[in-house]
Amino acid sequence: MRHEIMLIIAAVIILIIELSTGKDNKSMMIPAAVILFSLVTFIGFLPIETGKLFGGSYNTSDMIILMKNSLNIGVLIVIIQSAGWLKHSFENFDNSGGYFFIIISSLIGMDFMISSGDFLMFYIGLELTTIPIAALAAIEKMKRRSSEAGIKLILSAALSSGILLFGISILYATNGSLFFSSLSSDNMNSSLQLLAFIFVFTGVAFKISLVPFHLWTADVYEGAPVNVSSFLSSISKASAIFILIILLFTVFNSLISVWNTVLYFTAVITMTIGNLFAMRQQNMKRFLAFSSIAQAGFIPLGIIGGTQFGISAVIYFLLIYIFSNLGAFGVVSAISNASGKENMDEYNGLYKTNPKLSLVMMLSLFSLAGIPPVAGFFGKFFLFTAAAVQGYYILVFIAVVNATISLYYYLLVVKAMFINNSDSPIEYIKNDNYTKAGLLICVLGIIIIGFAGIIFEFIESASTGI
Amino acid sequence: MDLILLILVPVLTLAALMTAKSQAQARMIAAAGTGIQLVLSVYLVIVYLLERSSGNIEQMLFTDKYVWFNTLNIYFSTGVDGISVSLILLTAIVTFTGVLASWDVDYLYKEFFISLIILSTGVFGFFISLDLFSMFLFFELAVIPMYLLIGIWGSGKKEYAAMKLTLMLMGASAILLVGLLGIYTYSSPTGSTALTFNIIEIANVEIPVEAQRYFFPMVFIGFGVLGALFPFHTWSPDGHSSAPTAVSMLHAGVLMKMGGYGCLRVAMYLLPEAANEMAWIFIILTSISIVYGAFGAIVQTDLKYINAYSSVSHCGLVLFAILMTNEIAMNGAVLQMISHGLMTALFFALIGMIYSRTHTRDIREMTGLMKVMPFLSVCYIIAGFASLGLPGLSGFVAEMTIFVGAFQNTDLFHRSVTILAASSIVITAVYILRVVAKILLGLPGSNLPAGTKDAVWNEKVVTIILIIAIAGMGLFPLWLSEMILNSLGPITEKLALLK
Numbered sequence: 001m002r003h004e005i006m007l008i009i010a011a012v013i014i015l016i017i018e019l020s021t022g023k024d025n026k027s028m029m030i031p032a033a034v035i036l037f038s039l040v041t042f043i044g045f046l047p048i049e050t051g052k053l054f055g056g057s058y059n060t061s062d063m064i065i066l067m068k069n070s071l072n073i074g075v076l077i078v079i080i081q082s083a084g085w086l087k088h089s090f091e092n093f094d095n096s097g098g099y100f101f102i103i104i105s106s107l108i109g110m111d112f113m114i115s116s117g118d119f120l121m122f123y124i125g126l127e128l129t130t131i132p133i134a135a136l137a138a139i140e141k142m143k144r145r146s147s148e149a150g151i152k153l154i155l156s157a158a159l160s161s162g163i164l165l166f167g168i169s170i171l172y173a174t175n176g177s178l179f180f181s182s183l184s185s186d187n188m189n190s191s192l193q194l195l196a197f198i199f200v201f202t203g204v205a206f207k208i209s210l211v212p213f214h215l216w217t218a219d220v221y222e223g224a225p226v227n228v229s230s231f232l233s234s235i236s237k238a239s240a241i242f243i244l245i246i247l248l249f250t251v252f253n254s255l256i257s258v259w260n261t262v263l264y265f266t267a268v269i270t271m272t273i274g275n276l277f278a279m280r281q282q283n284m285k286r287f288l289a290f291s292s293i294a295q296a297g298f299i300p301l302g303i304i305g306g307t308q309f310g311i312s313a314v315i316y317f318l319l320i321y322i323f324s325n326l327g328a329f330g331v332v333s334a335i336s337n338a339s340g341k342e343n344m345d346e347y348n349g350l351y352k353t354n355p356k357l358s359l360v361m362m363l364s365l366f367s368l369a370g371i372p373p374v375a376g377f378f379g380k381f382f383l384f385t386a387a388a389v390q391g392y393y394i395l396v397f398i399a400v401v402n403a404t405i406s407l408y409y410y411l412l413v414v415k416a417m418f419i420n421n422s423d424s425p426i427e428y429i430k431n432d433n434y435t436k437a438g439l440l441i442c443v444l445g446i447i448i449i450g451f452a453g454i455i456f457e458f459i460e461s462a463s464t465g466i
Numbered sequence: 467m468d469l470i471l472l473i474l475v476p477v478l479t480l481a482a483l484m485t486a487k488s489q490a491q492a493r494m495i496a497a498a499g500t501g502i503q504l505v506l507s508v509y510l511v512i513v514y515l516l517e518r519s520s521g522n523i524e525q526m527l528f529t530d531k532y533v534w535f536n537t538l539n540i541y542f543s544t545g546v547d548g549i550s551v552s553l554i555l556l557t558a559i560v561t562f563t564g565v566l567a568s569w570d571v572d573y574l575y576k577e578f579f580i581s582l583i584i585l586s587t588g589v590f591g592f593f594i595s596l597d598l599f600s601m602f603l604f605f606e607l608a609v610i611p612m613y614l615l616i617g618i619w620g621s622g623k624k625e626y627a628a629m630k631l632t633l634m635l636m637g638a639s640a641i642l643l644v645g646l647l648g649i650y651t652y653s654s655p656t657g658s659t660a661l662t663f664n665i666i667e668i669a670n671v672e673i674p675v676e677a678q679r680y681f682f683p684m685v686f687i688g689f690g691v692l693g694a695l696f697p698f699h700t701w702s703p704d705g706h707s708s709a710p711t712a713v714s715m716l717h718a719g720v721l722m723k724m725g726g727y728g729c730l731r732v733a734m735y736l737l738p739e740a741a742n743e744m745a746w747i748f749i750i751l752t753s754i755s756i757v758y759g760a761f762g763a764i765v766q767t768d769l770k771y772i773n774a775y776s777s778v779s780h781c782g783l784v785l786f787a788i789l790m791t792n793e794i795a796m797n798g799a800v801l802q803m804i805s806h807g808l809m810t811a812l813f814f815a816l817i818g819m820i821y822s823r824t825h826t827r828d829i830r831e832m833t834g835l836m837k838v839m840p841f842l843s844v845c846y847i848i849a850g851f852a853s854l855g856l857p858g859l860s861g862f863v864a865e866m867t868i869f870v871g872a873f874q875n876t877d878l879f880h881r882s883v884t885i886l887a888a889s890s891i892v893i894t895a896v897y898i899l900r901v902v903a904k905i906l907l908g909l910p911g912s913n914l915p916a917g918t919k920d921a922v923w924n925e926k927v928v929t930i931i932l933i934i935a936i937a938g939m940g941l942f943p944l945w946l947s948e949m950i951l952n953s954l955g956p957i958t959e960k961l962a963l964l965k
Contacts, residue, residue: 309538371610372603381599381643385538388647389661393680396647400640407636411613411629419617419625453535460537 001058002048003068004111006040011104018097029096030083030434037079037104041072056117056179062462066315067242068111074235074322075107077441081330082227083434088337089140089225099139103231106132110239114246119168119178122243126164130157130207133236137224149223156206156216164203170196171251184250197252201262204247207240211270214293218277221289226336229285230329233292234322241299241318245311248303256306263300264395271297271402279409284332284342287409288325291368294406295321301383301399305390312460313386316449317379319459320367323445324376327364330439331357338429344413348422354429358417360439365410367446370403375450382456467513469528469544469594472554475503476587480580489575493565496579500562500586507558514551515949525956526596526666534599539660544594548953549730549800552946553593553723556807559935560719561586563928564712567815570822571619571710578619581611582712589720593727598646598663602639605692605728608721609635612705612713620708627708634701635692642688642728648681649673649736668736669956675739682740686733686748693725693785694778695748696755703762706774711818714770718777719811723803726784730796730957734788738960745789746879752789753883755782760893764900769817769827772897773810776853779890780806786887787868790880791961793954795871798864800950805860805939809852812932816846819925820905823918829901834910839920843906845929850898852936855891860939865891867947 017032050060079100086096109128116122134157138150172178174193175186188194202213209217221229248259274294281287302314334357335350336342351358367376380403388396431439449455479499486492517527526545534540546554564582571578588608595601609632616628646663652673653662662668673681691698702722706714734741759779766772780802787799819842820835821827836843852859855866872884921929939946 366610372607377603377606382538384643385647385650388644389651391651393644393648397641397644400643401637404633404637404640408629408633411632414613415617415625415629418614419628453533453540456535457537 001053001060003044003065003072004108004115006043007104007108007111010036010040011101011108014097014100014104018101026094026096027087029100030086033096033100034076034080034083034434037072037076041069041076044069044072052117056181057121058112058115059117060115063311063315063464064114066459066462067114067239070315070319070322071107071110071235071239073319074238074326075103075231077323077326077330077438078227078231078235079103080434080441081230081326081333081438084337084432085225085227085333087432095139099136102132102135102139106136107235110235114239114242116243117180119171119180123161123165123168126207126243127161129236129239130154130161133157133228133232136228136231137220139228140225145223146225149220152216152223153220160203160206160213163199163206167196167199167203170199180247180250184253186254188252188254194255194258197255197258198262200247200252201244201259204240204244205266208237208244208296208299209293210266210296211273211293214270214274217293218286218289222283222285226285226329226333229289230326230333233288233329234325237292237296238318238322241296241314245303245314249306249311253306260304260306263304264392267297267300267304267395268398269297270294270300271399275402275405275409278406281409282344284344284347284413287344287413288328288332291406291409292325294402295325295368297402298380298383298399301387301392301395304387304392304395307386307390308464309389309460310386312456312463313379313382315463316456316459317383319455320375320379320446320449323442323449324364324367324374327360327439327442327446328368330435330442331361331364334429334431334435334439335426338431339426341426344416346426347413347416348420349425350417353425353427357429357431357439360443361417362414363443363446365413369407369410371407373450374446375448376446378450378456467510467528469530469546470532471506472503472510472590472594473587475499475506476583476590479583480587483576483580483583486576489572492576492579493569493571496565496583497562499583500558500565503586503590504558504562507555510546511551511555514546514548515945518548518949518952525953529596539662540599541597541664542600543596543664545596545666546594548949548951549727550593552800552804552950553727554590556723556804557586557589557593557720559931560715560807560811561589563811563815563931564715564719566924566928567715567818568710568712569924571712574618578615578710581615582716585611585615585713585716585721589716589724592724596665598649598665598668598732601665601728601732602643602646605642605724606636606639608724609639612709612717612721615713616705616709619710619713621710622708623704624708627704631701631705634698638688638691638698641684645681645684645688646732648677648684649732652677665731665736669960673737678737678740679743682733682737682744685737686729686741689725689728689733690748690785691725693722693729694755694759694781695725695785696751696758696778696782699755699759699778702778703771703774706777706814707768707770711814714814714818715811718774718814719807722777722781723784723807726781726788726799726803729785730788730799734791734961735957738963741789742791742961745791749786749789749880749883752782752786753886755779756786756887756890757893760890760897763897764893767829769820769829769901769905770814772829772901773813773817776894776897777806777810779894780810780853783865783868783887783890786883787872790868790872790875791958792871792874793951793958794874795868796954796958797947797951798867798869798871800954801860801867801939801943801947802864804946805852805864805936808860808932808935808939809849812845812849812929812936813853815925815928815932816842816849819921820846824914826913829904831913832905832911834906834908836906837910838914838918841921841926842929845933846906847902848933848936850902852940854895854898858937858940860936860943863940863943863947
């Protein structure tokens with residue numbers, strides 16, 4: 001419970017600061033939020049007892065705490081990276097208090113969702129996650145595209161919630177309980193329960209943007225401010241995957257043969273479609289949107305077969321993915337804030353003017369592509385190992401082919417930055433310390449997580465007992 | 467000796483390079499780093515030979531294990547035998563000369579040397595790894611800098627070539643990965659021990675034949691693409707011809723050897739049943755490589771393309787010899803790797819030097835270079851002689867061993883492909899002598915820039931080191947051949963048991 005309480009306290013403090021600062025010193029909002037959230041993240045790592053609360057509606061375990069901590073780290077990076085955008089986009093940091101408040105609210109929702117022990121808590125957590133995100137997407141009120149993104153997000157989220165609720169109500173009808181523990185001991189064999197599974201899976205797949213439920217993704221990412229897109233593509237996606245794992249392993253554990261098949265095919269089409277579309281993108285935000293869809297397609301390789309090792313591999317992969325994706329988005333955001341340029345061909349010759357940004361971008365993209373020695377390689381390798389040990393060689397084969405295809409389009413960006421020449425390259429960008437710090441954390445994460453075997457061991461020891 | 471030094475030195479060189487302020491500093495640091503690496507490698511060869519002569523018959527020497535992912539049983543385990551020692555020496559020679567050959571790189575020089583050293587780190591790491599996981603990691607680490615090296619510093623249609631090369635090699639590594647994971651899954655068939663990536667441990671395990679049939683082609687093709695296996699060789703001519711000099715040297719000289727080494731160490735050693743069963747398919751493919759590569763070299767007019775196709779032919783010979791599954795032929799395969807590595811490095815270095823003077827690589831536009839740059843021309847002829855297998859130079863030792871070994875398989879199929887492959891020697895002579903006659907002999911052409919000079923000091927050092935190595939291997943092949951032969955035992959024994 002501590003994570004949630006800490007977050008609520010942080011959110012309230014931010015509101016108080018927002019109210020008590022005058023119009024002229026709103027800029028102190030940013031350091032306040034960064035310090036506050038660093039504290040929250042740090043406290044999250046302190047040891048804590050695990051167990052159940054409220055008659056089983058609320059669970060914590062080592063694994064759940066690990067998931068929450070990963071999300072915390074991700075949000076911390078997002079908050080640090082947002083500083084430049086807040087400065088650039090709003091006069092006098094007008095909206096920054098609100099922005100931080102909303103982002104933390106959404107995180108509270110995620111934490112409750114991951115910790116939930118019954119569908120009621122789960123649904124409340126889910127809505128608390130989604131509605132603030134829609135507000136975030138629309139936060140640049142004066143921009144049409146931002147509002148459009150918000151509307152698109154809220155509409156598709158409402159639809160997916162509806163489907164999810166339908167699934168939950170069918171489950172309730174067949175079992176008479178909303179508790180995960182009682183549902184998981186039920187041997188699901190009626191076709192009604194199968195239908196319920198499909199509905200619940202669809203609802204969650206919307207959040208992860210697995211194909212064919214991905215259609216909102218690119219439009220929303222493109223319209224929303226870059227930092228919100230990075231929040232959406234990393235944190236929100238990771239939390240949805242966490243809850244998907246929990247649901248599959250508890251509630252639907254008796255349907256394992258069904259969800260293995262479902263995951264198999266969603267994995268194949270998600271990575272293939274994501275890759276094929278990513279290849280054609282010129283806008284960097286859309287590009288990263290499709291790349292993140294393709295990345296999500298690799299996750300089922302760890303879940304499939306339902307092994308302990310697979311879950312550790314997924315969490316490890318997601319942790320790395322958060323760092324790599326935020327690194328790439330961080331660079332896009334720094335460039336977009338300074339020059340307003342978001343197209344791939346405008347990145348031509350970037351290395352000559354902004355070598356550091358280009359290097360961070362290259363490392364992040366290589367990590368996403370799974371090139372050693374950066375961490376993405378290890379994440380992907382373990383996912384593939386998890387699936388191969390279960391005997392899914394064909395799936396692994398399709399996945400590695402897709403990883404090669406994805407390398408192609410990541411290299412296109414590298415080519416633009418390092419090889420192509422440009423008559424009017426992006427000018428030298430002087431980044432503020434927040435942007436630098438945000439990118440530095442990402443780079444450190446990308447480099448260290450792979451080599452430090454101890455991190456994987458820690459994840460593996462924590463991800464027991466689901 | 468501590469093998470981790472072979473990784474540590476390049477890493478420290480990289481760190482030092484980051485601080486370099488000028489071109490002079492950068493190239494000095496790179497030369498010093500790779501020079502130390504060369505000294506280390508020579509030292510490694512000496513201590514290895516001493517250790518062996520003192521009666522140590524362990525399969526791998528200087529082994530070490532560093533825990534990496536404990537729960538997965540992944541260790542970074544290192545160790546060398548005669549095969550890897552000789553290839554490490556080759557790598558060190560080619561890397562050092564490669565740095566010297568790129569003395570004049572002035573565009574983004576720091577980044578150039580950094581990429582080059584990352585590449586060589588990958589190769590060294592690959593050769594000292596005894597673990598499929600780290601082997602694969604270093605394999606990819608060696609490939610990816612090629613993209614930048616060719617894309618930024620290359621010439622011609624460099625972007626196309628860089629993308630093609632990277633994607634083909636990475637695609638190959640993707641197939642390879644499935645094969646390696648398959649081996650990993652079957653590394654403990656009885657379930658009595660934990661799954662492992664360690665090559666030596668897997669070699670003691672019987673992997674079921676049905677599984678081998680799936681994974682052998684994957685592993686062999688995965689590595690084979692890097693060794694220019696027909697029909698997956700097309701990245702090689704484009705890549706070589708667009709790459710800057712040092713990169714062509716390293717790539718043809720060292721990187722392609724990783725393919726042969728991987729096929730030998732992983733595909734043949736760990737999957738012997740399937741290797742025996744399926745060798746004929748790949749023998750046909752490699753025979754095509756050998757002959758097709760040689761004919762391809764005949765019709766090319768660009769010097770780099772000629773040598774790229776010649777590399778396809780010669781590297782095809784390496785894989786061909788490996789598939790002959792007997793000790794002599796395999797010994798020849800490793801000798802050929804080293805011989806080809808040295809002479810192709812010399813070739814590409816010379817082509818780079820000639821190109822910097824003539825500004826063309828088209829053999830139709832060059833003539834009479836012997837009069838203008840006698841030193842380089844003589845070196846070119848020596849490289850050519852090594853390539854066509856003149857006794858006294860390295861090529862003869864290697865090719866002779868291969869064909870003698872291959873001919874020991876008594877059945878009709880093996881004998882006829884051996885004869886076919888041996889015919890490539892004649893074709894090699896045709897394209898080598900044609901180039902020598904066309905560009906070196908005759909009267910100097912009028913299109914040479916005035917005041918063209920012969921080799922300068924760093925170019926002389928490069929060529930002399932390589933020629934000494936080539937001639938040394940040709941004149942004193944015995945210690946090398948012995949060293950390799952003694953290490954082939956475990957591999958050939960496993961293969962021979964099944965016949």
